[in-house]
Every structure is written in structure tokens, then in C-alpha cells.
Amino acid sequence: MRCQPRYEDQVYIWLKNKQFCLLCGDTTDTPQPICTPCEADLPWLGDQCSVCALPLPMAGLRCGQCAAQPPAFERVLAPWAYDFPVDSLITRFKHQAKWPLGRLMGELLAQSLQHQFDEGLERPDALLPVPLAAPRLRQRGFNQAALLARWLSQPLGLACEEHWLRRVQDTPAQQALDAKARRQNLLRAFALSPEAQLRNRHLALVDDVLTTGATAQALARLLLEAGAARVDVYCLARTPKAAEPA
Template identity: 65%
Template sequence: MHCQPSHQHQVYIWLKNVQTCLICDERHESLDCVCNACETELPWLTEQCEICALPLPMDGLACGQCQKQPPAYQHVITPWTYSFPVDSLISRFKHQANWPLGHLLGRLLGRFLQHRFENTELTRPDCLLPVPMPPKRLRQRGYNQAAMLARWLSVDLNIPYDEQLLLRPHETIAQQDLDAKTRKRNLRNAFALAPGARVQGRHLALVDDVLTTGATAHSLARLLVKAGARRVDVYCLARTPKPGT
């Protein structure tokens, strides 16, 4: 008995289905979840600090803060400024559990990083490390958006990730509610390494959604460097501009 359809029948190919852009909701024929127009109009970060990616009037410079107090990480790699519509997309992913939007942003970040690996001197890290959340906040939200981004990037870039290496055993006040100086004080002794964490001699990349003052990234990078990490970079979706700009 032949239960399979004959070859002359039309077969539905999902790859040729018309897609809907997750940003503008318009139909398009791209295989991605974003149309070419919306992707082009995203707030791409061009001129920036060569260390922390702070938006600057010119490219190839280091901002005053990085010159005065160089951070423990080597480079921040991010495609966008934290402005419309990226700020709204990240907020909906982070606070409203809109995971398709997060996955879309993660895929675009993965492409951006792959382009940098292939066309610049940026080297691939040995492992991706998501920024950990305080236990109470993780229980309340139910997920860590940085860990989700790290998993998606791991698949797209074929780079291992480890969401157990970095710990955040102590509860801290949410960073977005604090100014720069208070952020630094808030993070004192906030992080720790898991017992037996393999750090010595490795190039590691922290993964987060947004970099604001860089206090969290600096604290984690300093912890890793003290433990023997060869280099620490930061990969994130967006960089906030300097307050007042």
C-alpha cells in the first residue's frame, strides 16, 4: 500500500511563504522577520568610542571616561544606539516577554558580529557569558533576557555559552533606577565566579541587552581578569548615549 503522495502533487514550501515584519507589521517576501526598510532605518551606531561604544561626533576616538579610567573590558561591540524603535523593541522583549522580538534582535546582532569577525580584527571569543540577574528578580520575571540572547548567539555563531560560570548571589537595586556613582557602589561584591570556573587564559565575551554606564560590564570584566581571563569583550543590543545628548 502506497501511503505517500505522488511526486506530481504540489508541495507547500514554507520558505516561500510571505512573511510579516515584526516591526511595521507589513507583509514582505524576505526570509527574515524584518523587512529591508525597517532594518535599514534602525538606529545603527556609527561614530563611537573605540572602547565603550559611547556615541561620539567622530569615529576612532576614545571617550574622556575611557581615557581617564579605562574599563576592565577591551571592547563593547553593539550595532545600535538605544533609541526608537530599538528601545521599544528591547523593552517589549525584556519586560513583556515578547520573545520573537528578542530573537529577531539577537539574530541581527549575530549577523553584525559575524560581519565584524570576517571583516575586521575582532577575534572570536572562546565562550559567551550572559550577565546574571539577582535571584529574586529572576524569579519574578521568570527568565534572563541576557541568557536568552547568549543562547541564540551561541547557535548562530557556533560559539559555546555558559550561563553558570558567573553568579549574582546578592540582591541589588535595579541599575536603571540609579545614577552612575550609585551604580558602581551598588555592584560592589555583587558578582562571583562559580566554584571551579574555567577562566584562566580564555577570551570571554559578556552578553547583555543594553549598556548604559558600563558599570555592570566593568565589574564582571574585572572579576574575570583577576581570575586570569586573557581578554573580555562585551556584546549587547544597544548603547545608550551620554545623558543630556
């Protein structure tokens, strides 16, 4: 006796479904939509400053700026230098809403962080995405840092506190300003939500790219002054530009 009805057409078997690399279009042999050659060719960050992740010629050193004036944040963790094709992937994710590219980079960042946790890196208590000002959020439609924090939260088993930080003042693009103007620009740009629970917490800021570190510095100071014990920075990429003085 047959307990299943006969079905003559082809049956979809999801285990045989092919996944394609988002960079080159070839089929992949990895859990993520990126093939092994493309993943190997990404601009992985090598020797770097042990604090701000600035690319350096040797490992285990601090850059001159961090040695002279250590920033408020403890450490920056970024898997890549801001170079091709990562720079293009981040731009398309942020400004063209190519979410699959952001999700791919977020998953690879999560893998990199988990490896470092396994090697002894101290795990934070919560992830805090760098907030966007309301006008920019309306224009873009999403906060790329918040998406990254969500994509890191589940695989790493870390709380994502999207609303603890608020951007209360929109500011001009940081790249167009000198160091003094950047610091002044960010002086009153951020605020804490009343629901934020920071006392003696180890927190990690999440963003896409760290350039001068001015935003991370302003937020880390705000968190530490409110009682946080330590602030790290998790981002996708680091530009070859020194962090600003504290």
C-alpha cells in the first residue's frame, strides 16, 4: 500500500540549489555568497596599530597618534583596509541599498570577531550602532550601522541596543573638515537615551568605516562619561589615515 501519492513532475530539492558569488558570479563553495578566490582577494588588513587599526609596517605597535594621545575607545577591530573592492561594496550597500552586499560583509565580520573571541578577545556586553541624524535617516531609508549590528548580534550572541545612542544634531560631512572643525562639529551631535544602561558595561560601537576616528572618539567619550567601563569599535574597514588626537 502506497502512503504517498504519485507525483510525476520534478521535485525541487533545496540541497542541490546553487549559490553564486556576489562579486564574480561563479558558484560558491562557502556558506556565504562569495567564492574562495574572491574572499582571498579582499584587502584583508594586515599589520596594524594595536589601538586604532591604522595599517602599519609591523605588528604589535601603536601608531604615533595613539602612543602620544590614546583615544577614548580601547580598540578598533576591522577585517579590511578601505580599498577595492570593499570600498565599492560599502558604497553600494550604503547609497544604493544593496543589502545583500552589506549582509555578506556583516557575516564575514562576525566570523572574524568570533575567531578573535576564541583567541581570547574580551566579549562586549552589547553592540551599539552609530546613529544617523533623522534627516539623513529619512533620506537613506535605513541606518547601515544598525543593520550591521543586527547581523552581528545573532551569530555572536550579543545584545544589540539600537536606541541607546541618538544623533540629535545633523552635521556636515566629516571628510571636508579639518581636525579642529571635526571635533567642534561632533561636540553636541550625540546624546544618550534615558533607557541606556551603561554603568560598568563593556560596549562595542558598530559602524561601516573608521576614517579619522572623530565620531568613534566622541561617542566613546560620551559613553565613558556616563559610566561605561570600556568601549571598542567594530567596523568593516579602516582607511589609511591616523585617528585624531583625544
